[in-house]
Amino acid sequence: MTPHLPADADGATVKAADRAHVFHSWSAQALIDPLAVAGAEGSYFWDYDGRRYLDFSSQLVNTNIGHQHPKVVAAIQEQAGRLCTLAPGFAVDVRSEAARLIAERTPGDLDKVFFTNGGAEAVENAVRMARLHTGRQKVLSAYRSYHGATAAAINLTGDPRRWPSDTGSAGVVHFWGPFLYRSPFHAATEAEECERALAHLADTIAFEGPASIAAIILETVPGTAGIMVPPAGYLAGVRELCDRYGIVFILDEVMAGFGRTGRWFAAEHWGVTPDLITFAKGVNSGYVPLGGVAISAAIAETFATRPYPGGLTYSGHPLACAAAVATIRTMEEEGVVGHAAHLGRNVIGPALAEIAERHPSVGDVRGLGAFWAVELVRDRETREPLVPYNASGADNAPMAEFAAACKAAGLWPFVNMNRVHVVPPCTVTEAEAKEGLALLDEALTVADRHTASA
Structure with a gap:
């Protein structure tokens, strides 16, 4: 899929207007840097430079049939x-x-x-x-x-x-x-x-x-x-x-x-x-x-x-x-509900179980369908979370670094506290799901650096 950009594609102008006038949810307004999004389709969205992201967040876990379903x-x-x-x-x-x-x-x-x-x-x-x-x-x-x-x-x-x-x-x-x-x-x-x-x-x-x-x-x-x-x-x-x-x-x-x-x-x-x-x-x-x-x-x-x-x-x-x-x-x-069940049972669940075995930062994996959580820890034995409960600032640095690694690889994650949620659109293809899981697997090496065994 080649991202199609608006004819007058100018992400800087969009972001400047946002920063001047939009008041964002759950945010300290001066500390955020929103991504200017130019378009979306299916399981992906992209910015004004044409950089594409696989949406493993379904935005706020709501685009169940993906973006722009015709x-x-x-x-x-x-x-x-x-x-x-x-x-x-x-x-x-x-x-x-x-x-x-x-x-x-x-x-x-x-x-x-x-x-x-x-x-x-x-x-x-x-x-x-x-x-x-x-x-x-x-x-x-x-x-x-x-x-x-x-x-x-x-x-x-x-x-x-x-x-x-x-x-x-x-x-x-x-x-x-x-x-x-x-x-x-x-x-x-x-x-x-x-x-x-x-x-x-x-x-x-x-x-x-x-x-x-x-x-x-x-x-x-x-x-x-x-x-x-x-x-x-x-x-x-x-x-x-x-x-x-x-x-x-x-x-x-x-x-x-x-x-x-x-x-x-x-x-x-x-x-x-x-x-x-x-x-x-x-x-x-x-x-x-x-x-x-x-x-x-x-x-x-x-x-x-x-x-x-x-x-x-x-x-x-x-x-x-x-x-x-x-x-x-x-x-x-289109059998979307059955497809979501299949993804959980045969694609996402098994892959996350394998990922957990490879990464000392993964303490627990759980979920159903296209609805999964990966709990990140400093120590598997004690189950100490990778970051403290409700962490912010420097205390949240390990999760911030992990999220940044996901985005740098073209994966948009849903991150909350010490967890990453695997919640792609219920229409995500097996190939797309496997692509995202491979990117997640790689990004978890960043979280591994903050574990007791590192």
Whole structure:
């Protein structure tokens, strides 16, 4: 693939305008140097000098069908020519069809869809629904989690991005979810981790007061926090605890949904049906902002004659819904979900296992489908992370050097704390996946220099 550049290709002008006027997320504005991107296609994007990068981040793990898929681009163009926008109160063909296609793929009776602009708003509204449905206020969420950056979503988030905005009074209680590699329960096996994590959650519920808890929210497979695949029986155990106490069970599938784990929704791996599912990102590969909540019959019935006190100007925006319809149909036609499962089982998983054997900096490898994490350590025996928790500046130098080595080789990585996540588009070819894994293998020699054995 030869990168095609704009006729007036001038990356310096683009970057200068960015630095003058754009305020970036999660950044100290004077310390960042954004790459000026000229174009993208499939699994690659490129800068104004024609330097191409294999996108092993899927941007923010949302371009599940890759960049510029022609069927989705055409659907957006066709919809723009026919009807660009209409208020949420109207029945619109693409909005109805997007909801129908999503409902067909959700587990159980989650057949109603409330559309939002993205994942954080989906979480906000799911929590609001749960509180109104139960008449309770508390919500439990895991420490190793990310649920968004809006008011309630950031309080639910378990990672350090919560700290500057944590009001401490938002009715949120955090607990430890299962993670055998860094078990807070001193477990030796997945079965022990599952049993002890469920006992811990049951104790948390008991001491917080079951009658005060509206919902438990979990990422089915936590994403940004480390792609920790839950042990068999854990999600079913949470479902049982919720049923026992009348607590709404919310699964956050914003990152894990729509093929990322090799299933339409990750919950399918464990045969668990929550009361609410939040989604976004992969529903239309991020081409136009869209998210939503899939709602069970019981919760939908709460608002059959009682108005739901929430709404968004752009709920179910026609351009976004047209992109979702085209994305879901394309994924079905092209077997994208099955391809993601194949990649994880036969390409990415085996390759990462071999890479782990070669590199003393690799402490753990875990994942499903096109959704993997490689945990980097200074010492395999002690499992000391390659950089401290929430490291910055000089403390984060080993990870910064590793990320720079990836980019210098033409691989764009998803790096968070002491991990690199292998999250290419679900449409990445075997050849492209192997190319990226070979580049990752080489870049890990930089991380190896910071290990105890170096």
